Amino acid sequence: MTGFFLHPNSKEEIIDSYDEDIIVTNHAGFIVKASQISGRHYGLKAKELLGKSVYDLEKKGIFSPAITPLVLEQKKKVVAIQTTPSGGKALITGMPFFNELGEVEFVLSYSYEVEELLVIQEYMKELENEMALAKEELSLLRKEHLMIEGLTIENRSTRIAYETARNAAALDVSVVLYGEPGTGKSTMAKVIHNESVRKNGPFIEVDCETLPEAMFERELFGGEFEQKETGLLTLSNGGTLYLKGIDKLSLHLQGKLAHVLKERKYIPFHGETALPLNIRLISSSESLLTTAVSEKAFHSDLYYLLHIVPIHLKPLRERKEDLSALISNYLTQFSTDYKTVKNLSNDVFNQLIRLDWPGNVDELKNVIERLVVQSNTPIITANDLPPEYRNETEDDFSVIHLGGRTLPSILEDVEMKVLKDAQERYRTTTEMAKFLGISQPSVVRKLKKYIETE
Known part of the structure; x- marks a missing residue:
């Protein structure tokens, strides 16, 4: 703002400010200065305010209430809500300027429409959310860096699942991973292994669904340790055994596995000497094991041994x-x-x-x-x-159905589609604003507009 001086012989003038709604009145209540946009809340131009008495304007219902009398009376900063002639609301702040005698010589007031403040509030909320998100991501980055192909952590539920996995990894407890095929259960199992004290040991993955039951027991227990026929429990010694699709195991094998986990030792197939069990067991299932237990389709003893830390991975x-x-x-x-x-x-x-x-x-x-x-x-x-x-019926911008609609109506539909497309492609309103070439508050305001009208 330039050309703004407060002194007793100030002339009436328009302040060179295009962004702020500022009005200056003298001790008698006459407006001596106004910024370029002053009056917009009241349906007047800035030059129409100059020289007018705020008391007269208050009587006419233009200023309701006038801020100057309140500041003159209280001799301090005053904040009030004004009702504009159009029925809108504006937040107005009045500040006193004193002369050498300690009397209020001028009152400077500035105002904002309440709707603008709501947009700013939404903007601040968005910033707070983005800051919280950034703090979470920074927390992850501060920890030991992990590089595993296929791991993508952008969604909040994925971050929670990953953080749960990292916490569980350090505790060397059993973990059950839930999720549809292709949601990254095997990748998450590797994350847990690589973050654990067993990371230098073997990681053995077995698909319980594809391995025939007749072979599974032999594969699991194998032969004597000294013999060539070595089972998966022995191969996994000091490392991690990942049983993929454990809900597909037969009840017979579930019972045997539960017994081994309870005793923390096992006897190899056709063997006589019990070997100590030194493995970390991770399992996965497409369906909830709690449901399978209630339906008598899953061994309850095995469930309680496995289901120490459940982690759910949502579909894409x-x-x-x-x-x-x-x-x-x-x-x-x-x-x-x-x-x-x-x-x-x-x-x-x-x-x-x-x-x-x-x-x-x-x-x-x-x-x-x-x-x-x-x-x-x-x-x-x-x-x-x-x-x-392909979606042959998907609407695009090459076909606009007029149907007697007005241009503003058509443009609103186009704007809404563009915003929704941007919302799906970008994580934050800041990124959306950069892509669309508009301000971030504008994005927040437009999203609010279209969400409320749906």
């Missing part, structure tokens, strides 16, 4: 932040692998984000690799999508 369709990051990661990975540079068009990215991905990470990885390999242009378009992944 419920982890849009992880999905977005994985799309970008796999696109970069396969572009590098095949010595090319490929990017997704916005419509393809939005289509991929909206899919359910029943095969989760494995399915996504396959599709991205196919797109990189089969696309003949640097930009992957909707025509490059495999037929089963």
Whole structure:
């Protein structure tokens, strides 16, 4: 703000400020200065306020209440809510300026519409959320760095699962991983192993569903330690045994495994000498073991031995932040692998984000690799999508249905679609604002507008 001086012989003038609503009155209540936007709350121009008495304006219902009389009376800073002629609300602050005699010579007031303050409040909430998110991520980064292929931590539920896994890893307790196929259970099992005191020991993974029951017992217990036929329990000695799909084990084998875990020793197949059990057991299941126990489909003794730390991994369709990051990661990975540079068009990215991905990470990885390999242009378009992944009925901006609608109505629909697409692609409103080329408060305000009207 320039050209703003408070002295007794000030002339009426418009202050050179375009961003703040500022009004200055003298001790008699006459407006002697006003900024460029002053009067907008009251349906007047700034020059129409100059020389007017705030007492007269208050009588006319333009200032309700006038802030100057309150400041003159109390001789201190005063904050009040004004009602504007249009029925709106404005938060107004009045500050006294004293002369040499200690009397109030001028009153400077500035105001904001309450709706603007609500937008600022939303903005501050968003900043607080982003700061909390940053603190969580910083907490993870401060810990020992872990590099495991396929691990993506963007979604809050994934961060919680990962933090639970890291805490459990140090305690050397049994862990059960829950999740649909392809949600990263095997990857999480490796995280736990690599973060544990057993990280220098073996990591043995066994798929309980694909290994026939007749072979499983022999594979598990093996022969005598000195013989060639060594079982999985022996191979895992000092390390981790990961039983994938433990809910697929027969009740007979569940009982045997429960006995071994209780005794902390086992007798190898066809052996006589008991060997000490020195393994960390991690298991996984697609369905809840609590349900299987209640249905008598899972051994209760084994359940209580395994179910010390349960960790739930959500499917990709419920982890849009992880999905977005994985799309970008796999696109970069396969572009590098095949010595090319490929990017997704916005419509393809939005289509991929909206899919359910029943095969989760494995399915996504396959599709991205196919797109990189089969696309003949640097930009992957909707025509490059495999037929089963296309959505022919999806609306796009190339077709706008008029139907007698006004231009503002059509533009609002377009704006809403753009905002929702950006919301799905970017984690924060700050990133959205950068992408859309508007301010962050504008993004918050527009999102609030369209969310409330849905």
